[in-house]
Amino acid sequence: MTTVITAKLSLAVRLLDTTNGKEISEPDVRFAINGLSTTPMKKGEGVYVFVNIGREDFLMQVNVRGFDQADVNVMYEKLDPGLPMIDLFLMPSEKNRQGGEVLEINGTLSDLEYIEAINLDRPVCYFQSDASKKTDYKINLLPLTAGGGVVLDTIRYALMDEAEERYDSFTVKDQKAPLSVSLTEPIANEHKLNDKIFRIIYGRAGPDGRFVLKVRDDKADLPHLIHFKVGDEEYFRKADLHELARETNLMEGAVSANALTRKEEEQDERTSDGDGNVPVHDGNGTGSP
Numbered sequence: 001m002t003t004v005i006t007a008k009l010s011l012a013v014r015l016l017d018t019t020n021g022k023e024i025s026e027p028d029v030r031f032a033i034n035g036l037s038t039t040p041m042k043k044g045e046g047v048y049v050f051v052n053i054g055r056e057d058f059l060m061q062v063n064v065r066g067f068d069q070a071d072v073n074v075m076y077e078k079l080d081p082g083l084p085m086i087d088l089f090l091m092p093s094e095k096n097r098q099g100g101e102v103l104e105i106n107g108t109l110s111d112l113e114y115i116e117a118i119n120l121d122r123p124v125c126y127f128q129s130d131a132s133k134k135t136d137y138k139i140n141l142l143p144l145t146a147g148g149g150v151v152l153d154t155i156r157y158a159l160m161d162e163a164e165e166r167y168d169s170f171t172v173k174d175q176k177a178p179l180s181v182s183l184t185e186p187i188a189n190e191h192k193l194n195d196k197i198f199r200i201i202y203g204r205a206g207p208d209g210r211f212v213l214k215v216r217d218d219k220a221d222l223p224h225l226i227h228f229k230v231g232d233e234e235y236f237r238k239a240d241l242h243e244l245a246r247e248t249n250l251m252e253g254a255v256s257a258n259a260l261t262r263k264e265e266e267q268d269e270r271t272s273d274g275d276g277n278v279p280v281h282d283g284n285g286t287g288s289p
Helices: 257-270
Strands: 009-017 029-033 036-038 047-051 058-064 070-074 085-090 101-108 112-119 123-132 137-142 156-160 167-177 180-183 196-199 210-217 223-230 233-240
Touching (some): 009 058, 058 085, 123 156, 233 257
Antiparallel strands (some): 009 047, 029 036, 029 058, 058 070, 101 210, 112 223, 123 137, 123 196, 156 196, 167 180
16 A cells, blocks of 8 residues: 655745845744644745745744844745745844845834835846737846846835835846846836836734834945835835934835826926936946937
8 A cells, every 4th residue: 555645735934134135044044823833845046945844924033043033924825825835034233244244124103004114225127018918918128237137026126216215116027138138026116227126124013003124334434215104104214224223214205106297297397398318337337318
């Protein structure tokens, strides 16, 4: 008599560093489901797989050495039934020195839904063009340097506008060509050649309005564009994070997305009779008219 043992995928979890979007390679990782310790299978860098535990919602606790503890409510109705996978972004602790010291800003803001940021000094590539199809939405990319490559992970990125005051986000579905990626859905707004693409740094917003945002303190200047949502309104704020107090007023200097939209519409009206010239990337990190 032959015994057949089958394994059914219940959940895959990918652990990522909030400050750089990269998979966490730390080997000391512990999981608990509804308070009970459990050991998943490791499947590649930062990826853990749970099998044969069913598909009922549960509370998962994750502890990784060098990172803050994370608690996540796993709700299957929000996951892909074919491949239920969660990208879990963990914040490095202040004792985590890999990649530079950790700089933290925090505070309280009522009705805060989320907070994130991008490092304005660290684009990963340039936007070149849209390549829309009925069944697959794509964008073409340009490397930062001539002859260089572009590798985007299957995570969410920020696509900056020309004025560098706001950004749209997109999620990479896959990359089957060196300078082209497929997206999970179209980008909300139109973008121009040379608009910059960045990794997103994720902060944490608690139910009581408390928030925390951590970045690597590895340069004298840390210019960032902070993006956050309060109620139904989105805001953007430019700041050198060295200049913000640890306990900061997030709204100070912030501009609403609606105000930026009105500003762009007014600028379009004033320049509607222009010649429409657009700077062209020359492959060396500069532009030519």
